[in-house]
Amino acid sequence: MSLDSMTNSVDAAVSGFFEPIAKWLGEVVFYSVPVGGTDLPLIVAWLVVAGLVFTGWFGFVQIRKFRLAVEVVRGKYDEKGSAGEVNHFQALTAAVSGTVGLGNIAGVAVAVSIGGAGATFWMILCGLLGMATKFVEVTLGVKYREVHADGSVSGGPMHYLPKGLVDRFGNRGKTLGKVLATLASAMVLFFGLFGGNLFQVNQSYAQLVSVTGGESGILGSSAGALFFGVLIAALVGIVLLGGIRSIASVTSKLVPAMAAIYIAACLIVILGNVTALPSAVGTIIEGAFNPEGVAGGVLGALIIGFKRAAFSNEAGLGSAPIAHSAVKTKHPASEGLVALLEPFIDTVVICTMTALTIVIASPDSWKVGNGDAQGVTITSDAFATVMPWFPYILTVAVLLFAISTVLTWGYYGLKAWSYLFGRSKASELTYKVVYTLFAVAGSLLTLQTLIDMADAVLFMLAVINIIGLYLLAPVVKRELNSFLEYVRARNAGETDEDEDQEPVKTTV
Numbered sequence: 001m002s003l004d005s006m007t008n009s010v011d012a013a014v015s016g017f018f019e020p021i022a023k024w025l026g027e028v029v030f031y032s033v034p035v036g037g038t039d040l041p042l043i044v045a046w047l048v049v050a051g052l053v054f055t056g057w058f059g060f061v062q063i064r065k066f067r068l069a070v071e072v073v074r075g076k077y078d079e080k081g082s083a084g085e086v087n088h089f090q091a092l093t094a095a096v097s098g099t100v101g102l103g104n105i106a107g108v109a110v111a112v113s114i115g116g117a118g119a120t121f122w123m124i125l126c127g128l129l130g131m132a133t134k135f136v137e138v139t140l141g142v143k144y145r146e147v148h149a150d151g152s153v154s155g156g157p158m159h160y161l162p163k164g165l166v167d168r169f170g171n172r173g174k175t176l177g178k179v180l181a182t183l184a185s186a187m188v189l190f191f192g193l194f195g196g197n198l199f200q201v202n203q204s205y206a207q208l209v210s211v212t213g214g215e216s217g218i219l220g221s222s223a224g225a226l227f228f229g230v231l232i233a234a235l236v237g238i239v240l241l242g243g244i245r246s247i248a249s250v251t252s253k254l255v256p257a258m259a260a261i262y263i264a265a266c267l268i269v270i271l272g273n274v275t276a277l278p279s280a281v282g283t284i285i286e287g288a289f290n291p292e293g294v295a296g297g298v299l300g301a302l303i304i305g306f307k308r309a310a311f312s313n314e315a316g317l318g319s320a321p322i323a324h325s326a327v328k329t330k331h332p333a334s335e336g337l338v339a340l341l342e343p344f345i346d347t348v349v350i351c352t353m354t355a356l357t358i359v360i361a362s363p364d365s366w367k368v369g370n371g372d373a374q375g376v377t378i379t380s381d382a383f384a385t386v387m388p389w390f391p392y393i394l395t396v397a398v399l400l401f402a403i404s405t406v407l408t409w410g411y412y413g414l415k416a417w418s419y420l421f422g423r424s425k426a427s428e429l430t431y432k433v434v435y436t437l438f439a440v441a442g443s444l445l446t447l448q449t450l451i452d453m454a455d456a457v458l459f460m461l462a463v464i465n466i467i468g469l470y471l472l473a474p475v476v477k478r479e480l481n482s483f484l485e486y487v488r489a490r491n492a493g494e495t496d497e498d499e500d501q502e503p504v505k506t507t508v
């Protein structure tokens with residue numbers, strides 16, 4: 001039996017078994033209600049409402065403290081002797097690498113295809129609201145992290161949900177916290193293996209094949225797929241063995257590189273048609289409030305924009321706090337402020353650049369306006385109006401996006417695995433072997449049914465996570481006030497940057 005026939009058999013068997021489960025889970029998690037002539041997924045409403053609540057609760061922290069967040073990233077308020085493994089900039093790039101990906105290239109194109117140019121406006125608004133949610137969850141992630149005896153750090157919803165609920169409600173929150181933490185770990189692990197690993201490798205391989213001669217090209221055979229999978233697995237395995245320090249070292253270089261390449265490409269298209277820029281901005285604003293040909297009118301454009309932004313920046317899903325928790329700091333809210341920059345970079349900057357590029361270039365595949373064309377095709381066609389050779393640049397961007405996402409979700413999955421099965425060397429090595437094998441499988445298998453399940457599972461985590469965020473918001477308020485007082489005193493010269501803070505407890 002050939003390798004192709006074997007992989008096709010595996011795909012068919014997996015799909016046949018899991019398809020009913022995936023379909024049911026998707027219908028539950030992404031349940032939609034009719035609103036104004038279009039459908040609103042309740043999970044999107046759940047995420048957007050959380051952004052609204054936390055924006056009001058913390059007095060528009062994403063706007064008032066944006067400059068302070070940038071100063072923290074630059075290291076202005078670093079504290080010597082802080083527990084943690086990476087600096088603020090490395091923690092930010094590690095987390096951003098998990099969110100910036102194919103959704104920024106293909107997802108935005110789908111949004112402006114189905115929801116019109118006006119969906120961009122609502123996408124930006126949702127990104128701004130998500131900044132507040134990200135601030136809350138990451139502050140909690142650092143507040144309730146575990147610093148182990150070897151200096152390594154574990155954090156995320158599997159830690160701040162049980163600890164935080166006990167902290168606020170005593171033994172009454174103990175059982176609930178443990179149940180929620182176990183569910184959160186299982187969801188993060190499942191998505192990490194299929195959505196954060198297998199899917200990313202599969203899509204990057206598909207793009208690489210498309211620019212190297214298709215199925216008849218050098219990589220189009222099953223042997224080529226296997227070679228690509230083994231190569232990616234080797235790279236991921238080497239970096240993953242080095243832990244978050246190694247991952248942060250790589251992502252702190254990959255993320256700026258991939259962002260620079262992609263934004264530069266967008267600017268070439270935009271500046272090449274600079275006279276069309278004012279008209280494009282006007283089209284986006286007009287389309288937000290007076291869309292034509294969009295199901296549901298304004299609400300339709302709003303829902304599509306919110307949906308793509310929520311799916312892109314992952315604010316409220318509980319994934320980013322895992323990476324941010326490894327930061328070197330004595331003030332949890334300092335990293336919460338850093339984290340609010342994440343949706344800004346992901347949604348407000350990169351997604352908007354993609355949308356502007358498409359609206360300005362106005363490729364034929366976008367003018368169809370029914371979403372039939374694949375998102376990546378629309379984006380590629382937009383760039384091709386100025387750069388016919390862009391598919392090669394897009395391939396580089398996709399590979400960088402995919403590798404950085406696989407690395408970050410490898411770390412997320414490791415922390416979830418460790419919570420469920422322990423931190424022994426044997427346990428962690430087992431996970432790393434399994435994860436790298438999934439990377440190999442990514443170039444050979446599609447397993448689309450399991451990927452669909454992974455998406456549903458990840459957004460199911462948002463339900464659990466945001467309930468915890470509401471209950472623990474007062475803790476975040478105290479942490480923010482504490483850090484702002486520290487900043488005030490530091491700026492006034494009233495405190496020494498080396499002054500002792502309350503020591504962080506370590507666990508074995």
